[in-house]
Amino acid sequence: MSQVDVAILAESASQPVPSEMGAEALYDKCMTLAHNLWWSWHPEVNNLFRDIDPIRWRQVDHNPIALLREFTPERLAVRASEMVLHSRVNYAYRRLQEYLTASNTWASTNAGVLGARPVAYFSAEFGIHESLPIYSGGLGVLSGDHIKSASGLGVPLVGIGLYYSHGYFKQQLDHDGYQREEYIETKVQNLPIEPALGPDGEPITVTIDTRDGRLLARVQLMRVGRVKLYLLDCNVEGNRPEDRELTSRLYGGDERTRIRQELVLGVGGVKALRALNITAGVFHLNEGHSAFGPLEAIRQRMKEDGMSFDNAVREVAQMTCFTTHTPVPAGHDRFDGPLVEEHLGPLRDQLGISYDQLMGLGRVNVNDNNEPFCMTVLGLKLSRKANAVSSLHGHISRRMWQPLWPERAEEQVPIGHITNGVHVPSWLAWQMSQLYDRHFPAGWMQKIGEPGIWQNIHNVDPGELWETHNALKNLLLAFVRRRVSRQCRRRGESDDIIEAARNLLDPNVLTIGFGRRFATYKRANLLFSDVDRIAAILNDKERPVQIIYAGKAHPKDEPGKRFIQQISNLRHDSAFKGRVAFIEDYDINVCRHFVQGVDVWLNNPRRPLEASGTSGQKAVLNGGLNCSILDGWWAEAFDGSNGFSIGNGSVHVDDRITDRRDAEGLYETLEQRVIPIYYDRDRDGLPRHWIKMMMNSISTSAWRFSSHRMVMDYTKHAYLEAAGGLSVKMD
Ligand SMILES: *Cc1c(COP(=O)(O)O)cnc(C)c1O
Numbered sequence: 001m002s003q004v005d006v007a008i009l010a011e012s013a014s015q016p017v018p019s020e021m022g023a024e025a026l027y028d029k030c031m032t033l034a035h036n037l038w039w040s041w042h043p044e045v046n047n048l049f050r051d052i053d054p055i056r057w058r059q060v061d062h063n064p065i066a067l068l069r070e071f072t073p074e075r076l077a078v079r080a081s082e083m084v085l086h087s088r089v090n091y092a093y094r095r096l097q098e099y100l101t102a103s104n105t106w107a108s109t110n111a112g113v114l115g116a117r118p119v120a121y122f123s124a125e126f127g128i129h130e131s132l133p134i135y136s137g138g139l140g141v142l143s144g145d146h147i148k149s150a151s152g153l154g155v156p157l158v159g160i161g162l163y164y165s166h167g168y169f170k171q172q173l174d175h176d177g178y179q180r181e182e183y184i185e186t187k188v189q190n191l192p193i194e195p196a197l198g199p200d201g202e203p204i205t206v207t208i209d210t211r212d213g214r215l216l217a218r219v220q221l222m223r224v225g226r227v228k229l230y231l232l233d234c235n236v237e238g239n240r241p242e243d244r245e246l247t248s249r250l251y252g253g254d255e256r257t258r259i260r261q262e263l264v265l266g267v268g269g270v271k272a273l274r275a276l277n278i279t280a281g282v283f284h285l286n287e288g289h290s291a292f293g294p295l296e297a298i299r300q301r302m303k304e305d306g307m308s309f310d311n312a313v314r315e316v317a318q319m320t321c322f323t324t325h326t327p328v329p330a331g332h333d334r335f336d337g338p339l340v341e342e343h344l345g346p347l348r349d350q351l352g353i354s355y356d357q358l359m360g361l362g363r364v365n366v367n368d369n370n371e372p373f374c375m376t377v378l379g380l381k382l383s384r385k386a387n388a389v390s391s392l393h394g395h396i397s398r399r400m401w402q403p404l405w406p407e408r409a410e411e412q413v414p415i416g417h418i419t420n421g422v423h424v425p426s427w428l429a430w431q432m433s434q435l436y437d438r439h440f441p442a443g444w445m446q447k448i449g450e451p452g453i454w455q456n457i458h459n460v461d462p463g464e465l466w467e468t469h470n471a472l473k474n475l476l477l478a479f480v481r482r483r484v485s486r487q488c489r490r491r492g493e494s495d496d497i498i499e500a501a502r503n504l505l506d507p508n509v510l511t512i513g514f515g516r517r518f519a520t521y522k523r524a525n526l527l528f529s530d531v532d533r534i535a536a537i538l539n540d541k542e543r544p545v546q547i548i549y550a551g552k553a554h555p556k557d558e559p560g561k562r563f564i565q566q567i568s569n570l571r572h573d574s575a576f577k578g579r580v581a582f583i584e585d586y587d588i589n590v591c592r593h594f595v596q597g598v599d600v601w602l603n604n605p606r607r608p609l610e611a612s613g614t615s616g617q618k619a620v621l622n623g624g625l626n627c628s629i630l631d632g633w634w635a636e637a638f639d640g641s642n643g644f645s646i647g648n649g650s651v652h653v654d655d656r657i658t659d660r661r662d663a664e665g666l667y668e669t670l671e672q673r674v675i676p677i678y679y680d681r682d683r684d685g686l687p688r689h690w691i692k693m694m695m696n697s698i699s700t701s702a703w704r705f706s707s708h709r710m711v712m713d714y715t716k717h718a719y720l721e722a723a724g725g726l727s728v729k730m731d
Pocket of ligand 1: 139141517587588591613616
């Protein structure tokens with residue numbers, strides 16, 4: 001309980017409980033709101049929880065259940081009268097009920113055939129909100145955005161994932177700027193999850209046999225708007241102690257842990273659907289992690305419909321869509337034969353196939369006994385629809401997997417593309433959404449995946465857009481100062497340093513943001529290739545620049561950790577003091593602050609390794625301008641007027657030469673384009689050309705790189721055909 005609350009409680013103890021709603025009813029409504037993640041993309045509900053206790057709200061990681069559990073119904077009622085929350089609670093509650101029961105959705109007219117046989121969407125991680133640590137980065141946030149848009153569009157879909165009690169690690173940097181990882185157990189009673197119940201009203205546990213014994217997983221349910229997300233959890237009685245830990249960490253552990261997690265996700269997931277009495281019309285495998293799933297579906301078909309293995313494979317593949325996410329070879333899981341046999345052996349027996357046949361399903365060259373079993377190959381072989389996540393990534397994937405279709409030319413390889421997008425209501429700042437409310441037609445939020453409404457940005461007064469952006473930038477800078485001074489205090493640094501952190505960064509200075517995983521191909525340190533040149537750019541007297549960084553390196557990625565160290569230690573360097581900041585523990589919350597407040601979002605991966613990237617799409621919505629290598633989504637978004645390109649898309653066979661050229665390209669773009677345009681002001685102090693570019697960025701890209709557009713594409717180009725309806729060919 002905060003001090004403020006104690007005071008308020010003492011003051012108002014004698015006041016009667018408000019009459020409009022009983023304390024219990026109010027509390028129940030708040031808890032109902034907190035138990036559906038719908039609240040997380042509705043700023044007015046978010047603000048409602050915050051207003052209950054703003055200080056605790058921040059301390060509990062914006063988790064409304066954790067917050068509410070600190071209150072009794074009576075105390076909450078008192079607080080609600082103080083803050084006049086009753087009508088806001090009622091209004092939010094009513095809207096949620098209306099949302100859950102609405103029948104006039106996009107899908108009701110465009111995807112009726114999915115009807116009672118939903119899409120089962122499998123993903124190893126789901127990034128829905130910072131208070132639910134079951135994601136690590138881009139793939140997870142994409143899955144979260146996918147199911148949120150499926151909910152918004154009314155597409156019948158259930159999510160299948162894993163429940164990680166300790167999630168992904170929390171990042172702290174030590175005195176030397178070296179990354180330390182800590183796994184913290186999430187208090188399950190503070191999470192919006194409940195046991196999933198079968199048709200008989202009993203909690204569900206699925207069993208999976210391996211050659212080495214039986215694995216159990218219980219099924220938890222999380223509500224994300226209209227979508228139900230089922231999470232499998234191995235921490236159950238009946239599992240061996242080491243197996244109870246199996247799903248505790250996301251991407252922790254060795255190969256064996258990994259294949260066991262993937263067995264639970266894929267095979268366990270399909271079994272969970274059966275136990276829930278859900279007949280999926282489509283399986284969507286988001287990345288190869290869940291590709292064992294169709295094998296279990298094949299087994300069910302053979303057993304229940306008396307089909308042959310070959311026929312069952314054909315039937316299941318017909319209803320399966322597979323999305324591949326990376327051109328980085330290490331990003332594709334590969335397992336050795338003995339591990340596969342240990343875990344798939346009992347299932348293989350039931351399928352009536354030999355060891356070689358099973359291994360062949362995961363091999364490009366079926367007869368090569370030295371080739372490990374690759375989950376992506378399995379996914380491609382067991383699906384009739386496959387796609388990459390951007391146009392460029394489509395080309396790369398067709399080349400990469402052409403050997404699987406030796407009789408076909410590269411262009412004929414059946415892997416299409418559906419470019420990733422982001423969930424607009426989750427990433428759009430409230431202030432910016434209010435601006436759009438004033439200038440866009442009523443009901444625009446229902447049409448965020450269509451180009452038309454975003455054209456209205458050109459009617460907005462440039463001064464108003466600029467002012468809104470700068471208000472958000474100030475919020476970002478306040479956030480950075482708060483975080484950096486907290487980091488300094490934790491490391492026990494001197495008062496001078498802590499004081500300096502409080503005054504870090506200048507709102508009048510061009511601010512660049514860089515936040516993402518510190519995988520080496522993303523080249524977080526590219527800007528520092530020529531230290532003197534970047535020092536001159538940042539410290540220019542007339543037109544200075546500042547840059548904020550955040551990102552985690554995978555625990556086993558030593559080079560990535562050294563990048564972090566190099567950048568975070570710049571704060572001790574007099575040439576960069578006050579101009580460069582590193583924020584620890586990049587997550588959805590940090591990302592949201594970054595993409596809502598930066599002037600420029602920087603992305604400089606080694607092309608073509610960024611399959612899509614999505615963080616830059618989040619910046620677009622809020623008026624940030626992208627400055628990026630022509631890779632992933634940006635290669636198709638950039639039109640010369642809506643942001644900045646680095647280089648011209650060419651790469652050299654020698655990475656060192658590519659890196660040198662790209663660094664040069666980056667400096668040139670900054671010096672000749674970004675900085676001059678930003679500081680070119682008219683008599684009112686407005687950067688007219690810059691604001692025009694912000695508008696172009698929003699009008700050309702906000703709809704196109706929204707997850708609403710993405711889910712509509714998946715529905716039209718993949719789900720409908722997989723479900724046996726008509727569909728439009730994917731190009
Ligand atoms: C959006 C997001 C990402 C994706 O970043 P990219 O590098 O652009 O793909 C990663 N992590 C978090 C927390 C995000 O919100």
